[in-house]
Amino acid sequence: MSEQVAIDALGTRGDGIARQPTTVFVPFALPGERVTIERQGGRGQLLSVDAPSPDRREAPCPHFGRCGGCDLQHLSDDLYATFKRDLVVDALSREGLSPDVAPLVPCDPASRRRAVFTAVRAGPRVLFGFHEALSHRIAPIETCLVVVPEIVARLKRFERLATLLIDRKRELRMTVTRTTTGLDVAIEQTAKLTGDLRQATIAWGAEDGAVARLSVDGETLIENRVPVIDVAGIAVPFPPGAFLQAVGRAEEHMAEIALAHLAPSKSVADLFSGFGAFSLRLAQRHAVHAAEFDAPALAALEKAKRGASGLKPIAIERRDLYRRPLTVKELSKFDGVLFDPPRAGAEAQSRELAASTVKRIAAVSCNPVTLARDAAILVGGGYRLLSVTPIDQFLWSHHVEAVALFER
Numbered sequence: 215m216s217e218q219v220a221i222d223a224l225g226t227r228g229d230g231i232a233r234q235p236t237t238v239f240v241p242f243a244l245p246g247e248r249v250t251i252e253r254q255g256g257r258g259q260l261l262s263v264d265a266p267s268p269d270r271r272e273a274p275c276p277h278f279g280r281c282g283g284c285d286l287q288h289l290s291d292d293l294y295a296t297f298k299r300d301l302v303v304d305a306l307s308r309e310g311l312s313p314d315v316a317p318l319v320p321c322d323p324a325s326r327r328r329a330v331f332t333a334v335r336a337g338p339r340v341l342f343g344f345h346e347a348l349s350h351r352i353a354p355i356e357t358c359l360v361v362v363p364e365i366v367a368r369l370k371r372f373e374r375l376a377t378l379l380i381d382r383k384r385e386l387r388m389t390v391t392r393t394t395t396g397l398d399v400a401i402e403q404t405a406k407l408t409g410d411l412r413q414a415t416i417a418w419g420a421e422d423g424a425v426a427r428l429s430v431d432g433e434t435l436i437e438n439r440v441p442v443i444d445v446a447g448i449a450v451p452f453p454p455g456a457f458l459q460a461v462g463r464a465e466e467h468m469a470e471i472a473l474a475h476l477a478p479s480k481s482v483a484d485l486f487s488g489f490g491a492f493s494l495r496l497a498q499r500h501a502v503h504a505a506e507f508d509a510p511a512l513a514a515l516e517k518a519k520r521g522a523s524g525l526k527p528i529a530i531e532r533r534d535l536y537r538r539p540l541t542v543k544e545l546s547k548f549d550g551v552l553f554d555p556p557r558a559g560a561e562a563q564s565r566e567l568a569a570s571t572v573k574r575i576a577a578v579s580c581n582p583v584t585l586a587r588d589a590a591i592l593v594g595g596g597y598r599l600l601s602v603t604p605i606d607q608f609l610w611s612h613h614v615e616a617v618a619l620f621e622r
């Protein structure tokens with residue numbers, strides 16, 4: 215049965231929230247709107263917008279509403295920037311922190327250099343695209359306004375490859391990364407690579423000069439060129455499937471903010487370093503200790519450092535920082551620390567830092583909730599939280615990146 219409700223606020227996933235008569239989350243509804251919905255438990259399916267908000271705008275992508283990649287294309291630029299900044303402000307405030315939070319650093323469309331596509335069999339068809347929101351279903355796509363043009367221009371080709379390799383039962387995953395030497399295509403959960411299928415896959419890769427490397431379930435089938443990521447002029451050989459900041463410009467912004475803060479430091483630890491997006495920049499001025507769990511990422515950093523000239527020493531340590539964070543004693547060797555953990559944050563490491571003598575810390579995070587928790591631990595240990603800058607790395611989604619700066 216349908217009903218009309220008034221939307222009071224946006225939730226953390228960007229859904230409209232109506233609080234009367236009982237709370238319901240309504241995707242694609244905006245604060246101040248009256249909308250007609252059909253309730254399905256705590257969620258409401260939007261049937262019509264009866265009194266639209268002045269902040270409503272036409273979504274630019276034809277797949278908006280079905281494709282789960284973007285939740286927020288229907289917001290004005292102002293509401294969008296406020297919403298994303300507030301994700302950070304509110305998370306900090308729930309931990310009792312109210313630092314200076316900068317305006318959102320914006321993200322350009324068509325700038326995401328990595329996309330993870332999914333394909334599934336649906337009867338005789340293969341559906342290739344992105345997941346729908348909160349669903350296992352696939353929204354097939356013809357275009358994408360977020361991803362770089364080199365990837366979007368080849369969607370049909372990627373779909374053809376997925377159709378070739380798809381398994382009968384499993385969902386295929388295809389990660390495409392634009393590197394400076396071409397596209398790195400890494401496919402997982404494929405059908406068994408029998409002789410014919412292997413040949414057809416290799417033929418696919420040979421057809422397009424833009425493909426630098428093609429790997430299937432970890433096996434490199436083609437490497438026309440080593441895929442390379444440029445980190446401030448240093449070439450890093452990119453390991454298949456390694457972590458990469460999704461938007462190059464966002465990475466530069468984060469690095470600029472963190473490096474300016476750590477500038478007075480002599481010796482810096484870069485924790486959760488990956489292949490060295492920050493370590494290699496830091497090493498232009500500071501001795502760096504890079505710690506990370508992923509061995510291929512560290513091997514790439516090792517090669518990049520050997521190929522670069524004029525860097526200060528970079529010590530590389532493979533370490534599980536969740537189980538074995540750098541201890542207070544180990545931290546005493548550093549006067550600056552940068553940490554950039556996965557979404558779960560760096561709770562154990564923050565507890566060690568809170569008891570340490572490290573002077574300056576830059577925390578980079580893709581999850582405001584765990585960033586706020588870790589910030590509260592550091593502040594509890596006597597650090598001042600100087601500023602937080604939200605950075606839009608995940609355009610039109612409800613995710614936001616942030617850099618927080620601490621000092622003692």
Ligand SMILES: C[S@@+](CC[C@H](N)C(=O)[O-])C[C@H]1O[C@@H](n2cnc3c(N)ncnc32)[C@H](O)[C@@H]1O
Binds near residue numbers: 488489508537554
């Ligand atoms: C958000 S990424 C940041 C990587 C890097 N700073 C960059 O900007 O490219 C988080 C990194 O944490 C690493 N990681 C995940 N779990 C870890 C653990 N238990 N110990 C150490 N590193 C871990 C991942 O491999 C990944 O490289």
